[in-house]
Amino acid sequence: MEASFVAMYKEMGISEEVLSFGEEILQGLKQRFEEIDRIAEYNQLKVVHAMQKNRVSEACLHPSTGYGYDDLGRDTLEKVYADCFGAEDALVRPQIACGTHALGVALAANLRPGDELLSPVGKPYDTLEEVIGIRPSRGSLAEYGITYAQVDLLEDGSFDWEGIRNAINDRTKLITIQRSKGYQTRPTLSVDRIGELIAFCKSIKPDVICMVDNCYGEFVEDKEPVQVGADLMVGSLIKNPGGGLAPIGGYICGKKEYVENAAFRLTTPGLGKEVGASLGVNQAFYQGFFLAPTVTASALKGAIFAANVYEKLGFAVVPNGTESRHDIIQAVTLGSPEGVIAFCRGIQAAAPVDSYVTPEPWAMPGYDADVIMAAGAFVQGSSIELSADGPIKPPYAVYFQGGLTWQHAKLGILMSLQKMKEAGLVDL
Numbered sequence: 260m261e262a263s264f265v266a267m268y269k270e271m272g273i274s275e276e277v278l279s280f281g282e283e284i285l286q287g288l289k290q291r292f293e294e295i296d297r298i299a300e301y302n303q304l305k306v307v308h309a310m311q312k313n314r315v316s317e318a319c320l321h322p323s324t325g326y327g328y329d330d331l332g333r334d335t336l337e338k339v340y341a342d343c344f345g346a347e348d349a350l351v352r353p354q355i356a357c358g359t360h361a362l363g364v365a366l367a368a369n370l371r372p373g374d375e376l377l378s379p380v381g382k383p384y385d386t387l388e389e390v391i392g393i394r395p396s397r398g399s400l401a402e403y404g405i406t407y408a409q410v411d412l413l414e415d416g417s418f419d420w421e422g423i424r425n426a427i428n429d430r431t432k433l434i435t436i437q438r439s440k441g442y443q444t445r446p447t448l449s450v451d452r453i454g455e456l457i458a459f460c461k462s463i464k465p466d467v468i469c470m471v472d473n474c475y476g477e478f479v480e481d482k483e484p485v486q487v488g489a490d491l492m493v494g495s496l497i498k499n500p501g502g503g504l505a506p507i508g509g510y511i512c513g514k515k516e517y518v519e520n521a522a523f524r525l526t527t528p529g530l531g532k533e534v535g536a537s538l539g540v541n542q543a544f545y546q547g548f549f550l551a552p553t554v555t556a557s558a559l560k561g562a563i564f565a566a567n568v569y570e571k572l573g574f575a576v577v578p579n580g581t582e583s584r585h586d587i588i589q590a591v592t593l594g595s596p597e598g599v600i601a602f603c604r605g606i607q608a609a610a611p612v613d614s615y616v617t618p619e620p621w622a623m624p625g626y627d628a629d630v631i632m633a634a635g636a637f638v639q640g641s642s643i644e645l646s647a648d649g650p651i652k653p654p655y656a657v658y659f660q661g662g663l664t665w666q667h668a669k670l671g672i673l674m675s676l677q678k679m680k681e682a683g684l685v686d687l
């Protein structure tokens with residue numbers, strides 16, 4: 260290693276010992292990184308192809324105000340998303356506040372009183388518990404007479420086919436499938452496994468709506484859940500598809516009827532997709548989508564590097580160092596509150612923004628335990644930017660994700676390791 264390189268890392272607070280530990284791990288990852296680059300190349304073509312096919316023009320980048328009637332940029336972007344993801348239609352809006360909002364809209368729009376919602380993949384993401392009414396909340400689906408059923412994954416992470424068959428009944432209207440593990444240590448689902456699950460559910464009830472919570476999954480593989488039969492696919496623009504540039508937003512894509520239902524819910528019955536000014540975000544949405552395949556690849560490299568670093572040190576990591584990837588989240592079970600806090604402080608210290616602040620655990624709205632979050636992001640709360648968070652509850656796992664560039668993700672992981680070492684929690 261060149262002396263100037265070592266000196267620069269040292270200047271940033273990374274010791275030579277931590278740096279060379281990391282370099283050794285990287286030696287073994289060359290082939291995996293090449294595979295990631297190949298998927299990014301394919302996905303880059305998909306995005307550019309969809310932009311060209313829909314004749315994205317300079318005029319699409321301009322803002323609209325007021326009602327936003329005939330917003331060319333907004334309407335064209337929705338066609339670009341739909342084509343790129345293999346969907347009939349898409350709703351891509353800055354009026355969708357976040358991923359939870361997108362999911363809440365898609366659910367409320369397509370369920371009616373008396374219907375049942377089924378999750379065949381276990382407990383959904385924490386913030387959806389109040390949307391559904393698993394934890395009572397004002398305006399939940401439960402308050403509107405929509406019931407919820409859940410079938411957990413089996414111990415080995417496989418689907419409980421028999422349990423799912425028994426759970427599907429006359430009232431089952433919509434099946435929600437979360438691709439990513441979220442704040443759990445279950446495996447993330449591959450697009451192919453999602454396809455098998457959808458085919459099974461439809462073989463029992465052909466008209467059931469299958470929705471995939473695609474948060475953190477976009478562009479990780481060369482295909483998306485809509486291409487294996489999902490009727491709806493939902494995600495956040497401050498995660499993968501925003502490419503780090505979208506300052507807000509969410510998307511809902513899939514079958515035209517269900518997407519239109521979502522538009523009628525997001526705005527109002529009758530107005531649907533016709534209103535909703537883009538207020539100047541179009542350029543960031545387009546450019547972010549354009550960058551999303553390579554940004555996702557950078558985040559994936561960071562996740563794989565983290566898995567291999569912490570696995571080598573004896574921590575439980577999900578996915579493990581060699582497993583194939585279906586989302587950008589890396590869970591590392593650090594086993595103690597101190598471990599979670601030191602890890603997050605390292606990620607924070609590596610940030611381009613707010614690197615000097617010290618993250619503390621706090622009671623975040625929507626979560627049932629204190630959560631510590633590290634993020635020095637250009638877009639507040641953006642988790643496609645290098646970030647880490649962990650609920651302060653057993654098994655004291657930290658969830659690490661993002662990195663707009665691989666080089667920055669690498670710095671963050673080395674810094675987390677440095678803080679763990681300084682706290683006496685690891686021995687290199």
Ligand SMILES: *Cc1c(COP(=O)(O)O)cnc(C)c1O
Pocket residue numbers: 357358359360384386437438439440441472474475495
């Ligand atoms: C992030 C996430 C959500 C919620 O998105 P927010 O933008 O945080 O509201 C839902 N599901 C999964 C799997 C997620 O990762």
